[in-house]
Amino acid sequence: MKDFQDKIAVITGAASGIGRALADVFAEEGMRLVLADVEPTALAKAASELTAEGYDVLPVVTDVRRAEDVQRLADQTISEFGAVHLVCNNAGVFAGGTLWESPIEDYDWLFGVNVWGVVHGIRTFVPIMLEQxxxxxxxxxxxxxxxxxxxxxxxxxxxxxxVLALSEALHHELAARDAKIKVSALCPELVSTHIDDAARNRPEELGRGLDTAEARMVNQIISTGMKNGAAPRVLAERALRGIQEDRFYLLADDGWRDSANARCDEIRDAINPVLRPPL
Ligand SMILES: NC(=O)c1ccc[n+]([C@@H]2O[C@H](COP(=O)([O-])OP(=O)(O)OC[C@H]3O[C@@H](n4cnc5c(N)ncnc54)[C@H](O)[C@@H]3O)[C@@H](O)[C@H]2O)c1
Incomplete structure (x- = not known):
């Protein structure tokens, strides 16, 4: 996609961090925005800031874990703007700890937001885009x-x-249908956002998560990483360029990339995994 003027962008997790920066960057390109987030006050604040700058914004409180919420998001998008051109399935949360000690609710929450959120985004918006x-x-x-x-x-x-596997499969499936829809997977490094406080939006019925030494350690690493991380705007601009240039992999270019490359080498040579912290 090269021409963004007056096109419609839907962004989930738009009230904070990378999603909020995506909203800024796409608004500056002339897009009209539908901002979706589960946190109503933060969403209202983001929407009023962008409206005050003269941008056309529709906020829709949405829990991306729920198919019916994402369907309502699409319905409101079409009834307000009549079309959708860019969907950013961006909402995400984090919780740490060992796999065997993590309560099943941690799996429910992380898979619910990070994976089902993307699944609902694909199942809801791709048919609309194909029809368009x-x-x-x-x-x-x-x-x-x-x-x-x-x-x-x-x-x-x-x-x-x-998320990466779903994105790659979607890329192939849309190409097989000769569709006019392109796909990118944004793969950020550590970015200074509020993901270290993701529990602020953890549903009460899913409890509070782990409080073990390892969970505290990984949360501490993430919190420190937040302070020294990339600015969300850097990621939003990387996303914009990637979309303009129709690139699928939008990757970090730091120690994470070295870790990923070393892992690819291990897989190619069938060597047992070696722990290589990227930091
Ligand atoms: N910050 C990083 O270092 C980093 C690195 C790699 C990938 N990411 C990914 O970037 C994305 C954005 O995260 P961020 O770092 O900007 O964090 P953030 O916490 O600043 O923003 C995430 C937003 O998602 C919203 N959200 C949470 N649960 C939701 C739900 N059920 N439905 C709708 N919205 C929900 C939150 O309210 C928040 O506004 C996530 O997918 C995250 O996994 C972040």
């Missing part, structure tokens, strides 16, 4: 965690591997 038959793009926020595996963050890595 105009140039469109799906941007799924995966992570460099989709190309690497670190201990005590296994559930998160598994969800992001799933």
């Amino acid at each position: 038959d105009t140039e469109c793009h799906i941007l799924n926020t995966a992570s460099m965690a989709a190309l690497t595996v670190m201990p005590f963050a296994g559930i998160y890595h598994a969800t992001k591997h799933a």
